[in-house]
Amino acid sequence: xxxxxxxxxxxxxxxxxxxxxxxxxxxxxxxxxxxxxxxxxxxxxxxxxxxxxxxxxxxxxxxxxxxxxxxxxxxxxxxxxxxxxxxxxxxxxxxxxxxxxxxxxxxxxxxxxxxxxxxxxxxxxxxxxxxxxxxxxxxxxxxxxxxxxxxxxxxxxxxxxxxxxxxxxxxxxxxxxxxxxxxxxxxxxxxxxxxxxxxxxxxxxxxxxxxxxxxxxxxxxxxxxxxxxxxxxxxxxxxxxxxxxxxxxxxxxxxxxxxxxxxxxxxxxxxxxxxxxxxxxxxxxxxxxxxxxxxxxxxxxxxxxxxxxxxxxxxxxxxxxxxxxxxxxxxxxxxxxxxxxxxxxxxxxxxxxxxxxxxxxxxxxxxxxxxxxxxxxxxxxxxxxxxxxxx
Numbered sequence: 001x002x003x004x005x006x007x008x009x010x011x012x013x014x015x016x017x018x019x020x021x022x023x024x025x026x027x028x029x030x031x032x033x034x035x036x037x038x039x040x041x042x043x044x045x046x047x048x049x050x051x052x053x054x055x056x057x058x059x060x061x062x063x064x065x066x067x068x069x070x071x072x073x074x075x076x077x078x079x080x081x082x083x084x085x086x087x088x089x090x091x092x093x094x095x096x097x098x099x100x101x102x103x104x105x106x107x108x109x110x111x112x113x114x115x116x117x118x119x120x121x122x123x124x125x126x127x128x129x130x131x132x133x134x135x136x137x138x139x140x141x142x143x144x145x146x147x148x149x150x151x152x153x154x155x156x157x158x159x160x161x162x163x164x165x166x167x168x169x170x171x172x173x174x175x176x177x178x179x180x181x182x183x184x185x186x187x188x189x190x191x192x193x194x195x196x197x198x199x200x201x202x203x204x205x206x207x208x209x210x211x212x213x214x215x216x217x218x219x220x221x222x223x224x225x226x227x228x229x230x231x232x233x234x235x236x237x238x239x240x241x242x243x244x245x246x247x248x249x250x251x252x253x254x255x256x257x258x259x260x261x262x263x264x265x266x267x268x269x270x271x272x273x274x275x276x277x278x279x280x281x282x283x284x285x286x287x288x289x290x291x292x293x294x295x296x297x298x299x300x301x302x303x304x305x306x307x308x309x310x311x312x313x314x315x316x317x318x319x320x321x322x323x324x325x326x327x328x329x330x331x332x333x334x335x336x337x338x339x340x341x342x343x344x345x346x347x348x349x350x351x352x353x354x355x356x357x358x359x360x361x362x363x364x365x366x367x368x369x370x371x372x373x374x375x376x377x378x379x380x381x382x383x384x385x386x387x388x389x390x391x
Contacts, residue, residue, distance in 0.1 A: 004251050004376075006035060006357065015081070015228045016045055020082055021170030021214075023081040023228055031125040032227070032241065033145060034370060041075050041098035043264045043370025045227060046358025049240040052109060054118070054191065054219040059232075060104050061088035067103040069094050069206050079215045080121050080228075082172050090125065091195055094212030095265050099203050102210055108219055109123065110134045113184040115162065119177035119225035123147040124214040129196035129213065132213050134161070136190055140184025146199050147176045149212065156199030164225070175216075177225040223378065224267040240390040249353035251376055252277045256326035258377035259286045260389055264370040270294045273365045275374055276322070284348040288321050289365070297330045298339075300325055304351035308332060308342040314332050318372070320390040328382035336391035338383065 008031050016034035026032045032045040056063040058079070060072045075091040091340035093102045110116060122130050128150045134143040145164040146156030153174045165181040182189065189380040194202040194211050204210035214227050230239045243250070262273040270292050278285035283303055291297040296314050300307040300323060305324070310332045324332040330342045357374060358367040381389065 002086055004245055004355070006243055006245045009050050009129060009190045009241050012237070012239040014238055015239075017042070020363055028284055031243065032383070033154070037167070039113070039370065042232045043372035044243075045370055046241045046243060047226050047238075048364075048366040048368060049237065050220045050222060050226045050229065051235055051237040051240065052218045052231050053110070053235045054106060054217045054232060055231055055235070057214055057217045057229075057231045059088050060091060060214065063104050064104045065297070067101055067105070068163055069096055069100040070102045070104060072104065073215070077123070078171060078214050080169055080171075085323060087215070089215045090211055090344070091193065091214055092126065093195070093208060095208035096206045096214075100206050101202055102193050102204055103202075105190055105192045105314045107188060107190050109188050110182050110186050111184055111221070115179060115181045115223050116177045116219060117219070117222055117225050118219045119175055120193065120203070120218070121148055121173050121175050121216040122147065123171075125211040126209040127197055127212060127286055129156070129198055130176065131194035131196045132178050132201045133192040133194065134178060134180050134189050135192055137180055137186060139186050141183075143178065143180045145176075145178050146197050146202075147174065149174055154199065154374065165225070169321050173263045175225070175232055175349045179223055225270065226368065240366055242359060243357040243385075244359065244363065245355040247353055248355050249351045251378075252352050252355065253325075253376075253378040254352060257286070258324045258379070258386065259288070260267055260322045260375045260377075262318070262339050262372040262374070263367070264372055265314065266316050266370075267368050268294045268314070268316065270370050271360060271365050272367045272369065273356065273360045274367055274371070275358070276361060277352050277376065278354050278356070278361045279348070279350040279352055279359050280354050282361075284323060284350050284352055285361070286323050286352070287368060288323065289360070298323055298344055300330055300346060302346045305344070305345045307344050308340060310340045322381070322386050324380045324386050327351045330381060331383070331385045331386065333390045336387050338387070
């Protein structure tokens with residue numbers, strides 16, 4: 001068995017969840033291995049380039065506008081990156097008596113007609129509920145999602161959004177996100193973070209007990225939240241992960257072989273790539289990817305001849321895929337089941353000498369998911385072996 005040294009290119013640092021459950025910084029040009037909140041392995045994070053356009057992501061005392069009943073306090077609550085120094089992350093009421101709204105706001109300039117995702121880490125304090133609002137994103141419409149900040153986290157009342165998610169993190173933190181499509185002619189929206197007293201109401205008591213902790217705000221172009229990108233006075237860009245190996249013909253079967261990948265898929269995204277071996281084009285290729293309709297596509301081509309093109313609808317989860325090829329025997333597997341096969345004769349018309357992990361052969365179309373394991377065999381596994389490998 002040979003070990004392949006891959007080229008890893010990412011011209012910036014990156015944050016992932018480490019084995020202790022903390023957000024940890026990964027150096028530039030190194031693979032970003034990530035863990036779940038419970039400490040189990042999630043996989044190698046492979047993401048496209050993203051920019052956080054929300055300023056002061058960790059300090060609500062500047063740039064952010066506070067509501068009339070709202071105070072922002074610096075406290076030593078340990079944040080998801082393990083920092084316990086005093087930071088302005090507590091949003092609470094001003095003890096003015098009665099009831100009202102406790103909210104902070106930032107007005108953000110964007111491009112009309114595009115899909116955006118806003119995310120934030122929230123934690124219960126005096127209250128265990130929050131509301132995120134994306135207001136006037138098409139000039140008049142307000143998008144709203146309530147979140148429950150206890151247990152495994154919960155989604156409450158929602159309106160006028162494309163999608164919402166909540167993910168539990170260690171120490172009582174939750175990453176909450178909302179996705180919407182900006183109005184075609186509208187280039188600004190108002191991002192509001194409310195303290196809430198239930199899964200459907202943000203009218204709270206103004207008695208110095210209505211508060212939550214908030215940290216790590218992100219607003220980015222895209223239909224999902226990506227790894228955290230801290231900001232202060234300007235927007236910040238995290239570069240794409242590019243993982244590949246060229247001149248790799250000795251590692252790849254030229255007439256027969258098997259390509260295997262195991263992936264944690266949280267984001268079902270059109271044209272996102274899992275793995276491929278190719279000649280650097282879409283002609284001679286063995287590839288596992290999402291297609292333009294966000295269905296999983298597993299295909300093989302020899303020259304311009306399509307050998308197999310298996311399309312499957314999947315949901316979020318962890319999967320094992322394999323493509324076995326040899327002459328007139330090509331087979332596709334997922335999670336211990338043979339999905340399809342072909343007897344069309346396969347001949348690569350040029351050397352298959354490039355391996356791409358979580359991206360296309362062009363270095364784009366990153367998976368925006370997690371690659372847990374992968375392998376290449378210079379022979380066609382038997383049906384029994386392929387079933388065992390993907391089980």
